[in-house]
Amino acid sequence: MAKAQFDKEQVVDKTLKLFWKQGFYATSMQNVVTETSLKPGSIYLAFGSKEALFKAALEHYAQTNLAQIRQTIDSAQSVGEGICNLLENMIEQAEQTHYCSCFLIKTQLEFASAKGDLYQFASNKLQQVEALFNSYLRYEYDEHQAAEKATSLMLHIFGLRVYGYQTQQLDKVKAGLRQGLPWLPWDNQ
Amino acid sequence: MAKAQFDKEQVVDKTLKLFWKQGFYATSMQNVVTETSLKPGSIYLAFGSKEALFKAALEHYAQTNLAQIRQTIDSAQSVGEGICNLLENMIEQAEQTHYCSCFLIKTQLEFASAKGDLYQFASNKLQQVEALFNSYLRYEYDEHQAAEKATSLMLHIFGLRVYGYQTQQLDKVKAGLRQGLPWLPWDNQ
DNA sequence: ATTATTTTTGAATAATCATTCAAAAAGTAG
DNA sequence: CTACTTTTTGAATGATTATTCAAAAATAAT
Structure with missing residues (x-):
């Protein structure tokens, strides 16, 4: 087996789900072994350590998220509408039964x-998200x-990601977002 | 020693600091033993388990927080000004070097x-905070x-508690709060 | 002072943790 | 086919985990 099987x-995707849901400390390597059906040795040869595996999962999550932000805004009629769509997606995520907030926020x-290391990594990624919004808003x-x-948008996203667990009052959250982000084109879509 | 020494x-106060800073899983009972200078047996006789000790710390934190909200609003000229003062306190907390967000949010x-159990407990306490704001706003x-x-206020507080780690941009956060909560008396104080 | 009750002590326990490693297996190169 | 390299295997490792417990110590009750 000169090439990995x-x-x-x-x-990375399977462990991402574990780490995202449970966090770093609450997830054991035994959990990872069970979830991936690999032996410890294989995991350690491929990734080096639990921390490195976690970082790979976090990196993957961040890349996916940044890509999705770009795609959503690019495919919308305007930057504002794209952001509205993103926020509505987040509300829909919060409505799902297995909602588990944002992996970057949880890690931070x-x-x-x-x-x-992992704090800085997550923190930098969150700043990248803000920088991405910033570059779009510059248009x-x-x-x-x-x-x-x-910044105001990030403030509201952070709030929404935490408030998402209180599912009963998500309609009031929507109203809060509308009021807090009045410069977004909430109606015309 | 028929009475505890x-x-x-x-x-509870010492362990609160540990749990608040590091979280439940990252804090070991050995940490608690070292911090409190007690022996394991004494801690277990007094509290029963790590989870129960954590819960006692969380309860203490929540009670203190609710009391501080009441006190701040009661001693202000109006409900709105009291809430403004609370938000400014939170920004000041975020500016401190050892900022560690909100224990209830982290626990949730x-x-x-x-x-x-602990999720429900933290979640309920956060709802109590919202209910308290609600009762004041009814005036x-x-x-x-x-x-x-x-709800909008809670949304902003959640956002602020997470955003607090990005200390460089707290002035922009203030502006975001002003815009998101325009019904608060930001200027006249 | 004596007995009873409660608390402290701190080593011991058993489980779980992340990680390692030598041997076996599986691929590649010549 | 042979020699070489890489990967898989899975038991073993040693550290750390939460928790327990019998013995000792300290207080309270009589």
Whole structure:
């Protein structure tokens, strides 16, 4: 077996689900072994350590998310409508039974005290998301306006990602988003 | 020693700091033993289990927080000004070096997948906070308006508690709060 | 002072944790 | 087919985990 018999991406995807749902510390390598049907040695040869595996999963999540943001906004009639669509997607996610917030936010909170590698990684990715929104908003606003709106948008997304667990009141959350982000084209779609 | 030699509240307070900072899984009972200078047996006799100790710490945190909300609003000129003061306090907390967000939010996120006892506990406490805001807002708004504003406020607080880690851009966060909560008396104080 | 009750002590327990490694297997190259 | 390299296997490792418990110590009750 000079070539690996398993698909590394598939393993990352399966472990992503575990880590996303349960977090780093609550997920054991035994969990990963069971989920992937691999032996410990294979996992360690391919990824090196639990932390490295977690980081690979986080990286994959971040890339997917950034790509989805780009795709949603690019395929919309305007930047504003694209952002509206993104927010509505997030509300739909919160309505699902197995909702588990945002992996980047959860990671940032879990590792904030250590301020180590994974905290910085998650924090940087979140800043990349804000920078991406900022670059899109620059099409329609000046530098200062775009920066302020990008931050306000992130503030609301963070709030929504946490509030998502209180499923009974998501309609009121929608109203809160409308009021908090009045510059978005909420009606015309 | 028919009476305990240590102050139970003081132990709860010390472990609260540990759990708040690091979370449940990242904090070991050995950590608690070291921090409190107690022996394992004493801790288990007094609290029963790690989970029960965590719950006691969380309860203490929630009670303190609810009391502080009441006190801040009661001692302000109006409900709106009280809420403004609370939000400004939270921004100041985020500016501190050892900022560690909100213990209830962190707990909800850490235990969301299990949907067990601690998740429900944290979730309920957060709903109590919203209910408290709601009851205050009823002094100035009708039922529907108060409920909507309370939810919007929680949305912004959740966002702020997460965004707090990005300390460089807290001025933009302030602007986002102003825009998102335009019904608050931001200027006249 | 004596007995009874409760608390402290701190080593012990058994389970689980991340990780390693030598041997076996499976591929590739010549 | 042979020699070589890489991957898989899965038991073993040693550290750490939460928790327990019998013995000792300390207080309270009589």
